[in-house]
Amino acid sequence: MAPRTAPADPVVEMYGITVERSGTRVLDDVDLLLRPGEVHALMGENGAGKSTLIGALTGTVPILAGDVLVDGAPRTPESVARSRAEGIATVFQESHLSPHLTVAENVMIGHEVRRWFGIDWSSTRERASAALAALGLEDVDPRAPLEDLSPATKQLVAVARAIVLEPRVLVLDEPTSSLDAAEASRLLGVVRRLRDQGAAVLFVSHFLEQVFEVSDRLTVLRGGRVVAEYRTAEVERAELISKMIGEDIDALQALHSERLSHHYAQPGEVTLRAASLGRRGVLEPTDVELSRGEVVGFAGLRGSGRTELARLMSGVERPDRGELWFDGARVQLRSPGAALRYRIAMSSENLRDDGIVAGLTVRQNIVLALQALRGWTRPLSRGEQDAIVDTYLDALRLSPDDLDRPAGELSGGTQQKVLLARLLATRPHVLILDEPTRGIDIAAKLDIQRRVARLAGEGVAVVFISSELEEVVRLSDRIVVLKDREKIGELSNGPGVTVDTIVEMIAADTGEAGPDAEG
């Protein structure tokens, strides 16, 4: 247990780390020191090299030049297993867990409690439960298969796997991206406790406030280089942001006021209308109207039904009650492909599983939906593809060098832009975006939000869903508030509406209308 006062000797030292990937330098001469009893935040845009640096530390990314020292001794990182043996535990960005194993098995894999004859399952489960309880997951059955859990709980299970060994070095790569506020603050509490027990923590998050709340020191990466290092207590938010993106801070404000003036414009005619649309155990019957040229925000906590509503309105999931009307005619959307024929396009919150086709190139990913719409017999010619791709290259600030690379190699922010381009290529009348800005950097967020604002200006009916209520308030003309699988109200956005307005609305709802007890 290192005392918190004196700066202890670093447990991990990384000097001059340089990494190349397919010829381009993704890390260039990066130094990083992790000290016991300290939370070190790693900040930067997508593609700044944060994940690569973590990979270099844990041994999943080969290093071209530079040294990694653990306890002052040089070491060649070889594998995650080896790193764990040295006390370095990592929680990866999108949790790499085994869906068919139980929760306990996922937490304890590789560290099962052993007796003279095989695994002691009851002790193993006990230790797993203890780790889960520390994260506030007392009610999760360690025998339940992981796949039955919500994405947020899965992410916490991934954290439990890392902390179960009480590691000396804990690496958290976007651990809070799919957590709601309460879950996130509980996780931050655990991080603080581990720090106070003397662990060195490397913390990566796009949530600025969480970084300020939990970290002691900050390293800012941009374009694979370290651009600044601060003590968290000594840095201004504005300075940090400008270090990360170098620009654009005013642009966000400009966007907000631009949207505000738009709020007073007359909304267009109703295009998509849900009448008592619902599905048993998924969403209570809900009424929503979307109009041309209007951004409607779906606000609510995780699990409130905002994603479910979006899926029911876009043919991803089939409703079993209620009706959907498009331009005055009743429609049945049997699949996302069917919805697309009405020009209703939807992007899922789950980028990696339901969004990007990792093995196809960026170009193919962009034209995929339009091609599916036209049918396989009418291929888009190279010229048509180029025309489509060029349109969105500039608008979304994509790099032409990336076009023929597999989309899976790109950063999350770029993948989100590719996904947006794919939907825009179909010239949608209704565009439903579920968490299009999750886990991506400020510059990419800004690009996407700008684009959304412009689309509304062009007459598209947009649904915008985000866990970050600031974003919803900034962009939306109207906000549909959901709670416990039910719509609890609707707000017309205006100067008086803030994040607090929505939070109070959710808090004030006592659930008198009450969803059926049955889930």
Added chain:
Amino acid sequence: MSATSAPPPRTAGRLGAVTSHTLFWPVVALVALLAANTIFRPSFLSVSVLNGHLFGSPIDILRNCAPLMLVALGMTLVIATRGIDLSVGAVVAIAGAVALSFIATAPEPEAIGTVLTAIGIALVLSLLLGVWNGFLVSVVGVQPIIATLILMTAGRGIAMLITQGQITTVTSAPFKTLGAGFWLGLPVATLVAFGVFGLVSFLTRRTALGMLVEAVGINPSASRLAGVQARTIVWTVFALAGLFSGLAGLILASNVMAADANNAGLFIELDAILAVVIGGTSLAGGKFSLSGTFVGVLIIATLTLTVTNLGISPLVTPLFKALVVAAVTLAQSPVVRRKLAERAVRRPSTSKAVA
């Protein structure tokens, strides 16, 4: 456990580009096989004209590989969508049995009309069997290996029922043309198989079918959300696999003019999977290479002929197949390639040591 995301080996220059091409090692294996045969028997590669037909070992290879070419074609598409079709051999047997039984009971077995009807019935039935597989996989959601195992097991029984347990033999010159005839000096079977293969290759790359198949194979869920009719695509490739297997069955039956429910197309599913794998298409689905499958089929056909030529008992052919497959897959494996590349790099420069 160990690092999986090592950088690709950087082999310099044009030679590197050639050797790292996915088809490099399969083509090397094919050329090596042909060379070995030529050394053993210098006349191996010579082709002569006899009665207006081309004759020689290369022509034999091209003719013998026709059924496998068709089966492997369907298999490649199925594998690209993350599936597998174990029932192709059974469909081969059923198609042969149906066609020959029809011809045998027809009043005029030599009539063109009879033969065309027989072929038509067999092909429609094969297509329906493929549709059945596709239904189980794409609608019911049965895993492909289980879904097609059903027909693999049941299919030969169905063929037995059709032939009533006999090996049906017929005499019908028009039907014999399909498997043993020549046209413009070339075997009809080869022309049919290569024609279908070429047509499908053209269709997959000149229409968007190839991309959509790959998208579904790489990420079915994301493809569905992008509006791709994933179910239809999976269903279609299984139906095509059935149809192509049926055509293969007709060629096989026509070649021997007999329908043997027990042995026609026996283990052809394994040869087809081998050909696909040799050609560099991953069993995990996604990216597929029809040209790779083409080379894979030629390797297997050449190998079979080689064993016969060398005077080795055909019973040990599987052993030789296994050796070639092992060699080609090892040569294509990323791990082996990296090791070879490291060895090649280490010699000129040793500067990579830890400071």
